[in-house]
Amino acid sequence: MHLTRHRKSADHGILTAPAARRWTWPLVIASLLVIFLVDRATALAPVQHLYYIPIILASVRYGFRGSAISAVAIVLYHLANPRVITFRYEESDFVQIALFIAVGLTAAKLSNDRRRLHRLAASDDLTGLHNLRSFEAHLRLLMRHAARHALPIALLVLDLDRLKSLNDTHGHLAGAEAVRTVGHAIGDHLPQGAVACRYGGDEFVVALPGCDEGRARSVADDLRLAVNAMAPVLAGLPFPAGTLSISVGIACSARIALPSTAAHAASRRSAPLAGKTHRAREPFDSGEDAAGEALFRAADEALYAAKSGGRNRVSVAKLDVLAKEETLARAAIPAREA
DSSP: OOSSSSOOOOOOOTTTHHHHHTTHHHHHHHHHHHHHHHHHHHOOHHHHGGGHHHHHHHHHHHTTTGGGHHHHHHHHHHHHOHHHHTTOOOHHHHHHHHHHHHHHHHHHHHHHHHHHHHHHHHBOTTTSSBOHHHHHHHHHHHHHHHHHHTOOEEEEEEEETTHHHHHHHHOHHHHHHHHHHHHHHHHHTOOTTOEEEEOSSSEEEEEEETOOHHHHHHHHHHHHHHHHTOOOEETTEEOOTTSOOEEEEEEEGGGSOOOOHHHHHHHHHHSOOOGGGSOOOOTTOSHHHHHHHHHHHHHHHHHHHHHHTTSSSEEEOOHHHHHHHHHHHHHHHHHHHO
């Protein structure tokens, strides 16, 4: 999916992690019990090394909280080996216990670093919202979910009014802080399940799954009023309420039959294959992408209408604009398969 046509994006799997986490603790507990029973029956060092598996799994999934499984492994190691319960440790026992702790802490540290780097890679430094790559991955999944369950989805495209004038008068630091302020306002006013992104200098896009046009307009109006009511401090200078304003364009999939996953799959089946020259399509070449791009273009045109109408207002994509974007989206699918 290319909302700005400047780079490819890839799914990060960030929406599917909770499902995997549900199975982690049962798997960790079951593996600990199995290893304990085998250890008690054999007392072999290679079997005792298997304790590392649940320790690493819990630490990777839950960070330093999960590394507490190391203590459980140490207790089970003592229970499985009666000699150790009497604290008659040998050198190998000290090494084994130290390794349980070290493996847990190391795995937890690496897991936390990975999560931190993932957050940095998926977020916008200035506002803390999603960056474009992360937003495109989320939007693809949201469009797929909306198509499968026949649910509406709305996009808000908005930007800060008269940012150039603010930059010219008070400097670019004040302009950057104005953009940050608007970004924080967007984050504070998002309904549950919404995803927001800064995709340009002062340009933002918000996906509202399950929102029809009326609900999307209400969210946009609330956000516009909240921004306009702020009395921000920019570059150390206080500004009165009304200094900042935004214009918002809205497009909702409930107003148009956007191309579905099934239609895209049918077009792929009917596309001619040219042996090995027909390479697998990349993840962003899909019906959800065409639908998302069509919705974005419609909301973007509505934003221009809001700007032309005097700024600090909300505009909804008109039926003729939506119809045009539907035609473009449907034409994009077979064109991509050619």
